Amino acid sequence: MNGNEKVPQAARPFLGPTPSGRPVPVKVLRKDRLDWKEKVALVEIVKGMAFTLREMFRPRFTIQFPEEPLPRHPSTKGRPVLARNPDGSIRCVSCGLCEFVCPARAITIDPGESEDPIQKEPKDFQIDMLRCILCGMCEEACPEEAIIMSRDLLMATDSRTKAHHHLEDLLVPAEKLQERIDYTKRMYHKWNPPQS
């Protein structure tokens, strides 16, 4: 659009200069004079009062926020959490990719041995929520779908130590995060279509 295209007449119902400079004739559909009934406005007042009275008994739009959860789209990037498998094992293998990719350096992993002889398990997994910028790069980097951006946006605390989230604060059952995992997969395939 550079402004020189022909605009169809029907698409310009308002008065004003057209690209050609000629004003468009406009037909005003409402009356420009009020009759005496409209001037007295009693009927309109009664109508308005009836309307507001009806509205008083309609359901409320308000969400009682701290008690009722806000509806959130799966694209919400809230507090990063760690997924726990249904059998109770931790998905994270302490590979350190999230720790490395984190632009705010909010993640600190303390890796340790696990029962499985070939892979590690975090002894502790710290996220400093005072540093975290909720960018979601840890989630993108994670090869195990272990660190996931949850929908939880309530991160306010009254002390610095409470803002350091440890492993036990971060673990969340994986099935609660499935919607987000599916969403990120879908988005990934949308922007990175398989090469044929």
Add this chain to the structure above:
Amino acid sequence: MTVFLVAAVLKVALFIGLAFGVAAYATLAERKVAGWIQNRYGPNRVGPWGLLQPMADGIKLFFKEELLPAGANPFLFKLAPALVTGSALLAVAVIPLGDTLTVAGEKIPLVVADMPVGILYLMAVTSLSVYGILLGGWASNNKYSLLGGLRSAAQVVSYELTMVLAMATVLLFSGTMSTRGIALSQEGLWNVFRFPVGTVAFLLFWIASFAETNRLPFDMVECEPELVGGYHTEYSSMRFALFFLGEYVAMFVQASMLTTLFLGGHTFFGLEHILGDPVLDVLLGAGIFLAKTFFFLFVFIWVRWTLPRVRWDQLMALGWKVMLPAAMVTVLAGGAGVIWGIY
């Protein structure tokens, strides 16, 4: 004699408590109804169902800083809120809450002062509140406040005429100026139902009472889009709260006057005698009176959240060109009706 004195003190305490209680909870009701009309809940956090909200507001206002604008007249600035609340509270004295209570052989009417000139006293006292608003607007040294005060004076003067004439129609019917007498005179037939004169007078009084209490659609005095806050722009803390309180007490007074003058006060087609016990019947009558008053208070709030503000010239045109002639005709028709024995 002692019974009389004790009763008088108790009645004063009861009526002042009632006026302040109703005013405090009217602010909550205002916000609740506003919420409902706009599909919200209204305040519901302080106490169960938000019932402690007025106390929280009061405590907050107590601890706010009091500001005195530069160039303001300190004496008048401090006097104005007291005038508004004081005049509204004085008017509470003539509200006839109920019938006569008989305690220890002493007849105690449920009204603080059953004056033979009750209506005259009421008009005199309620008109005083406009001095408070005018002084508050003038003493603030603020052009918006001054305009608000001036508007208030002009508006109240215009609508008080209509109001007095509507009252005069009622006085013709009842033949007494005592508020209790007027309530009792309607035991057979409420003044609203004296068609058409009583009904028209009722409507005129009702519309004028919106202008008297500076409520929407006639709140030219505050008129936020034009005058910031009107006369109370410069007020803060408890002085602001006093203006607010005065406004709501005045609303209560107007609602109870509508009840007394046109809706039969504590009477309800003989239903007020249904319990048969003299004490319980008086209490029932008081309940009926308060129910009617609360209905009018609700309408005050309901109208505020429905109708837009009228323009200043429209307000004046309505007052002088429509309401005043209509009120004059009503008084003449009422007088003729009384002379010829129709009413």
